[in-house]
Amino acid sequence: SQQGEEDPQALSIQEGENATMNCSYKTSINNLQWYRQNSGRGLVHLILIRSNEREKHSGRLRVTLDTSKKSSSLLITASRAADTASYFCATDARGAQKLVFGQGTRLTINP
Amino acid sequence: NAGVMQNPRHLVRRRGQEARLRCSPMKGHSHVYWYRQLPEEGLKFMVYLQKENIIDESGMPKERFSAEFPKEGPSILRIQQVVRGDSAAYFCASYIGGAGINEQFFGPGTRLTVL
Numbered sequence: 001s002q003q004g005e006e007d008p009q010a011l012s013i014q015e016g017e018n019a020t021m022n023c024s025y026k027t028s029i030n031n032l033q034w035y036r037q038n039s040g041r042g043l044v045h046l047i048l049i050r051s052n053e054r055e056k057h058s059g060r061l062r063v064t065l066d067t068s069k070k071s072s073s074l075l076i077t078a079s080r081a082a083d084t085a086s087y088f089c090a091t092d093a094r095g096a097q098k099l100v101f102g103q104g105t106r107l108t109i110n111p
Numbered sequence: 112n113a114g115v116m117q118n119p120r121h122l123v124r125r126r127g128q129e130a131r132l133r134c135s136p137m138k139g140h141s142h143v144y145w146y147r148q149l150p151e152e153g154l155k156f157m158v159y160l161q162k163e164n165i166i167d168e169s170g171m172p173k174e175r176f177s178a179e180f181p182k183e184g185p186s187i188l189r190i191q192q193v194v195r196g197d198s199a200a201y202f203c204a205s206y207i208g209g210a211g212i213n214e215q216f217f218g219p220g221t222r223l224t225v226l
Binding site for chain 1: 144146152153154155156159166167170202204212213214215216217218219220222
């Protein structure tokens with residue numbers, strides 16, 4: 001079964017607005033991580049939230065985790081054109097030693 | 112401390128040829144993962160290796176694909192007799208190992224194009 005499904009698949013907003021992306025997963029996890037990928041490039045690690053944490057901040061990023069609903073959200077505040085990229089959540093499932101990625105959200109910030 | 116290195120960054124092969132992708136993990140990291148990303152999709156786990164051992168190859172196709180991580184040198188992902196469907200970006204990630212958070216550091220990827 002698919003683990004780490006993001007929604008929406010694509011999101012287009014104006015510069016300065018906030019962007020919210022969601023991720024759902026199916027199994028128990030140790031932690032959940034968010035990555036950014038610019039077109040044709042590698043992955044940049046953004047933030048990691050452990051299963052016993054509910055919220056975490058890093059600069060303009062805010063991540064929440066609800067283990068009862070098996071979901072997470074990534075909020076980017078005051079978006080900039082440079083935030084245009086694909087964003088992926090990845091779960092580190094208990095008992096597994098690999099990351100399971102979702103399909104990603106393609107975020108476009110319009111100037 | 113250099114990050115995860117992959118080479119080549121771009122590789123073009125004709126159908127039937129072999130592709131060899133290399134990954135040098137971060138210094139001190141003895142665990143390597145390989146992932147494949149098809150266009151417009153997320154990364155899919157292929158194989159997890161420690162030095163000289165394959166720990167989990169549940170994501171590897173049964174035929175034509177193999178991986179190794181020798182005692183000395185980089186990890187190699189080898190694809191024999193490539194087909195057009197093998198065209199993808201292949202990412203390597205390394206992990207220091209041990210108990211605790213499985214924080215993986217990703218390389219820039221190798222983009223394989225099969226003509």
